[in-house]
Amino acid sequence: xxxxxxxxxxxxxxxxxxxxxxxxxxxxxxxxxxxxxxxxxxxxxxxxxxxxxxxxxxxxxxxxxxxxxxxxxxxxxxxxxxxxxxxxxxxxx
Amino acid sequence: xxxxxxxxxxxxxxxxxxxxxxxxxxxxxxxxxxxxxxxxxxxxxxxxxxxxxxxxxxxxxxxxxxxxxxxxxxxxxxxxxxxxxxxxxxxxxxxxxxxxxxxxxxxxxxxxxxxxxxxxxxxxxxxxxxxxxxxxxxxxxxxxxxxxxxxxxxxxx
Numbered sequence: 001x002x003x004x005x006x007x008x009x010x011x012x013x014x015x016x017x018x019x020x021x022x023x024x025x026x027x028x029x030x031x032x033x034x035x036x037x038x039x040x041x042x043x044x045x046x047x048x049x050x051x052x053x054x055x056x057x058x059x060x061x062x063x064x065x066x067x068x069x070x071x072x073x074x075x076x077x078x079x080x081x082x083x084x085x086x087x088x089x090x091x092x093x
Numbered sequence: 094x095x096x097x098x099x100x101x102x103x104x105x106x107x108x109x110x111x112x113x114x115x116x117x118x119x120x121x122x123x124x125x126x127x128x129x130x131x132x133x134x135x136x137x138x139x140x141x142x143x144x145x146x147x148x149x150x151x152x153x154x155x156x157x158x159x160x161x162x163x164x165x166x167x168x169x170x171x172x173x174x175x176x177x178x179x180x181x182x183x184x185x186x187x188x189x190x191x192x193x194x195x196x197x198x199x200x201x202x203x204x205x206x207x208x209x210x211x212x213x214x215x216x217x218x219x220x221x222x223x224x225x226x227x228x229x230x231x232x233x234x235x236x237x238x239x240x241x242x243x244x245x246x247x248x249x250x
Contacts, residue, residue, distance in 0.1 A: 038168055041198045041218055048195055058197040 004051075004081040011046045012077075015039065025078035030071060053087040094146075096125050101146040102187070105241045108157055113191035115154040117240070119146060123182045138179035143213050144170055147203035151189040151217050155199055156233065157246045158191060164229065165199065165219035173215035183207050197221060 002010075005025050012029070013020040016039050029035045035043065044055045063069035073079055094101050107116045121138050128136035148167045155165040179185070189203035197220060204214035224230040237247060 041168065041195070041220070044195050044198070045193055045200055045218075048193060054194075054196055056196050061197075 004084050005077060007050060008043075008047060008077060008081060008084065011050065012043055015042045015046055023077065025076075025081070027077050028072065029075040029077065029080070031075075047084065051084055051088055053084065053091055055084075055087070094119050094122055096122060096127055096142070099145070100236075101142065101149050102153070102240050105153065105243075106186070108154065108243060108246070110154075110157045110246060113154065113158060115150060115157070115189050117150050117153070117187045119185045119187060121179060121181055121183045121185065125181070128181055136181050138181070138183075140173075140175045140213070143175065143179060143205055144173055144215055144217075146185065146187055147189065147205060147213070147215055148217055148219075150187040151191075151201035151203050151219065153237070153240070153242060154189050154191060154201065155219060155221060156237075157242070158194070158199075159221060161230075161234075161237075161247050162223065163221045164224050164233065165221040167217065168198065168220045169218035171216040171218070173213070175213045177210075177212050179205070179207065179212055185212075192216065 009020060009023040012018060012023055012033065012035070016033070016035055018033055023033065027033055029040065044057055048054055060069065060074045064071055064074070074083060094103060101119060102117045103119045105115065105117050108114070127139065131137055131139050152165045159165070184207070186206045187203065188206070189201050191199055192202050193200040199219050199221065201217045201219070202214070203217060204211050206212065224233070234247060
């Protein structure tokens, strides 16, 4: 079974037409991969479906806007994968 | 339809918030300045207006699903297919369902039928947010009453 990172990297590559080999765990979805908010809706849709969760994008955005979190915490892909794992675990708890 | 006011829905025929489905009726006007240009001697309902009609239909379903607390805004149109011509005077049945409800966004599938035949369909993405101001919410409530939006779906405050 592929890792969470591998799954989201594949989703991003397919959704945004970005070469898979350029996507690394350290990639920042916005700053490095150039994914804008509209494209990220497609990614969120695909992630929600693939993992059976609901990425809390509004909550994350609010936290970033309020200075309580950084975009790196949610949009660097290794961190996004960790957040997804947490959501999946919480769902199964 | 009142094309000049961008009112593309005449009446909600059925809405099932639990099932996340809606059906609306709309009659394409026989005359409009739009048809004078699109096209002279061969009037056709523009495809972009058919997409807008599907978006408005989806939008009312989302407003109901969001308990009239948030306003959906069209963000993306995918897989839109105009399968045949739609002409002045035709009666449209527009169906929509919610495909996915994300955080701050939703995806719907919609189609328009004429005489039981699908004439166009699309997958639509919406962002949604709290109503920007009371005026807009008031406007939407007035629109809702005009098209027969169920009162029970408007009582959430």
